[in-house]
Amino acid sequence: MPGMAGDPRPVDLLAGLDPEQLAAVRAPRGPVCVLAGAGTGKTRTIVSRIATLVGDGHVSAGQVLAVTFTTRAAGEMRTRLRGMGVVGAQARTFHAAALRQLRYFWPRVVGDAPWDLVEHKVRLVGQAAHRVGTSTEREALRDLASEIEWAKASLVAPEDYAAAAARARRDPPAAAELVARVYAGYEALKNQARVLDFDDLLLHTAAALEENREVAEEFRDRYRCFVVDEYQDVTPLQQRVLDAWLGPRDDLTVVGDANQTIYSFAGASPRPLLDFTRRFPEATVVRLERDYRSTPEVVSLANRVIGAARDRPAGSRLRLVGQRPPGPNPVFAEHPDEPAEAAAVAARVKELVESGVALSEIAVLYRVNAQSEVYEQALAELEIPYLVRGGERFFQRVEVRQAVAAIRTAAAADPEGELPALVRALLAPLGLTDEPPAGGTQRERWESLLALVELAEELAAAERGAGLPRYAAELEQRAQAQHPPTVEGVTLASLHAAKGLEWDAVFLVGLVEGTMPIQHADGDDAAVEEERRLLYVGVTRARVHLSLSWALARAEGGKRYRRRSRFLYGVIPDNDPAARVPATRQREQGGGRAVERPKFCRVCGDALYGIMPIKLGRCSDCPAEVDEGLLDRLREWRHERSRALRVPAYVIFTDATLLAIAEQRPVDRAALVAISGIGAAKLDRFGSEVLSLVAGGA
Structure with a gap:
């Protein structure tokens, strides 16, 4: 025990740990699986376990390799370990660890000078795309690069891409055969230039250990104990590297939460976490469910959101238990349109700041980056500083700058016609198609351009006869208003960018069908459930104040055709004014409040969710006779x-x-x-x- 004679560990090394955390820390050397819910103190548990193993003499600090998924998380782990007196343990990302190992072993494995890391992957992808005759526009190349990254992370070779993409129900940025040819061409160009990309670091490291016995023995003598954080996010390629590191040994601790798997589009899978005890039947399994981050009210809502998931695997059935004092109930709010929703959020932000909540402790989270513009505008109007995390401010995005330039040029001629139609015609050459493209960079560009059209519709509805010159002036005013000083401010971020972060107050906005879940997930049960997990991640970012809101129309005074997210059914308390069943809106008899009447499938009678099912009047999988x-x-x-x-x-x-x-x-x-x-x-x-x-x- 700590504090005994001759014990080098600090007396308080295990102080403050709850019984489950203590069980994880004291688990015997060997395979250990820690199922850790959001806010349950997993980082404290990990570093305490490492410190305990080192302090008890089971392993020396230099023989420990801990890996996680962000440099920030790795840095935090190193700092905490040093604070516990553990010096020499390695805490790195998968790629940083692989780069270090590859540089060391390269002369023995390859024999020549180490290859450099490629600095501009998109340039090589562009050359490969040009050779096969597919699009070389910036956004298309970025999407192709992302698809190649998915393939390599999933251990899919170019010749197997088409079949693998079909099995995984991918929505590739171009025909699968074209993507495969670009992928093959990219690999050839990269090898000719003698450069490596980040995925190659992992591939070559795994190959070096798998194919060179002396290299593997030296590495395994150097590192004896492995810890993997965020294990629900490992890709098949990362798992292959981990297997190569381990060899026949089992001194492995993994920590993860299948309920927070939100990167399947990049190849991540919770399967290694969920199947851990099948691989290691003797493994110690510990469940961390005491939530120290959020109030019981926020925790209860998080449990209701994730508890409605379909067919949850046993390893994901964590039920958080709030440990903080009670706080305010989460707030649900329906608004007539997005400007009204944004104005209400900005007003509430101002109230929180005036009550003493720091700007940096407030976040507005949305599903897609194109949603940020209306919140940037609303915050700017109240002179509330803000920072956009994980993306550029709306009017600084390349596609928006290009669109504004085209609109400004066309406005000089003051063409006749309806403003929204004129704007659509101007933006069509920039990528505004009739139907949205597949997910990825091209979809984000499309969303931004569509937001500009919707701004035109909003202006046309507010000002009869408004033309392009007036619209161009409006865009200029909005752009100028959205450049507040770069100081501490409210965080604006997508839900994906918010992973791993937390704030005192969180606003989850735009929770409507077609956005949450995103439209292209509809019809794919696995994709819809990942969207649910994304909302769960958003809810668990809040410590005290939590607001969830949605708007029935995009533009001010627009047609109220939207419906709140299906994920909110059964979540909103029955006595909450926002708990009305959404769909076609009609007036209550003798009253002024709008009441929602659901739309049902004309084939099976079930309630309809999503833009396409509502438009067609039937569920996506119900049969229909088309003339x-x-x-x-x-x-x-x-x-x-x-x-x-x-x-x-x-x-x-x-x-x-x-x-x-x-x-x-x-x-x-x-x-x-x-x-x-x-x-x-x-x-x-x-x-x-x-x-x-x-x-x-x-």
């Missing part, structure tokens, strides 16, 4: 009308709306306007023509 002839006639009619009106085809009707018409075959104006996407204006303008086409007319 292909009618669909062809509608498409031909739309093409002719768009040419005559000199507007893009989607301005008439989107492909999804045409499909809904071809499925539902409305016979009168009431049935036609009931289809999502057909409002009064389009009904008056195109209704009779569409009904004629449905009836079989030309």
Whole structure:
């Protein structure tokens, strides 16, 4: 025990640990799996375990290698270990550890001068893309580079990419065969230039240990004890490196939480964590469920969010127990539109600051970076400093600067036409397509451009006759307002960028279907459940104050077609005013408050979630009879009308709306306007023509 004669450890090394943390720290040398929920003190537990193993003489400090996923987390671990008197233990990221080892072993394994790390991966990807004839635009290349990173992290070779991408239900940035050719070309160019990328560090390190017995023996003599943090985020490539480090040994401690797996798109998988006891049947398993970060009210909400997940594996069934004193209840708020939502958030931020909460202890978290603009604007209007984490401010993004430049140039000629249509036409060459592209950089660019169109719609609704010059001036004013001094401020960040961080007050905003869960996850149960885990991560970032909000319309005064996220069902208390069931909004009889009436599938009768199911009036997996002839006639009619009106085809009707018409075959104006996407204006303008086409007319 600490404090005994001859014991070199500080007397208070184990002081303050709860029984479960103490069990993890004192677990015997060998395989140990710590299932650690959010806020349960896992870092303290890890470093205390390392210090205890060293202090008890089981291993020397220099024989310990601890790996985690960020340099910040690795630095924090080293600092804490030094504070406990453990000097010499290695705490690094996977890539930093592999780079160090590869530099040491390279002369023996390869024999020539070490290859340099590639500084501009996108440049080589661009050369490979050019050779195969696919897009070389900046965003397309970044998405191709990310897809290559996924393939390498998943141990997928170029020749196997197409099949592996299909099995993993990937949504590649180009045809799978083209991606495979770019991938192969990139690898060839890299080898010709004698350079390595970050994934090569792991691949070559694993190969060096797997294929060179002397190298493996020297390494395994040097390092005897391994600790892996955030084990739910390991990729197959990282697991291969870990296996090579271990060899036949089992002196391994892993720490993770399957409920916080949010990087599957990058190849991460919780399977090694969930299957740990299958691989090591004799492993010690400890569950950390006492939450020291958040109030019981926040913890209770987090449990309800993740508790609704489908088919949760046994290793993910952690139920947090709040250890802090009680605090305020989480706040749920519905707003008529995004500007109103942002204004309410900014006003509440101001109240918190005036009550003594530091600016740096407040965060506004959203699903996609394009959502930041309206919050930047609202905070700027109240002169509240803010910092955008993990992304550029809206008006500093490349695509937004390009769009503003195009709008400013076109505004000089003051062209005639409806403002939103003019803006869409200007942004089409920059990447604003009818339908959103696959996820990734191209999707983020599309979201930013769409936000500019929605700003045009907002201005057109507020100011009759507003044209491009007025819109360009509005953009200029907004851009100037969003450059407050770079000082301590409120954090604006995506939910992914918030992982590993915490604040006293957190605002989770934009919680609507199509955004949370994101639209391209719909129809894929695994992807939807990852979106749920992402919301769970957001909830568990809050220590005391937590607000969850959503808006029914994008633009001020716009059509209220949105629905709050399905993840909020059963989460909002029944007596909360925000607990009304969302969908089509109607007025209460004799009252002024809007009441929501759900939309149900016309095939199976279940409640509908998501933009496409609501538009089509059926669940995505329910059968439907499409009148292909009618669909062809509608498409031909739309093409002719768009040419005559000199507007893009989607301005008439989107492909999804045409499909809904071809499925539902409305016979009168009431049935036609009931289809999502057909409002009064389009009904008056195109209704009779569409009904004629449905009836079989030309």
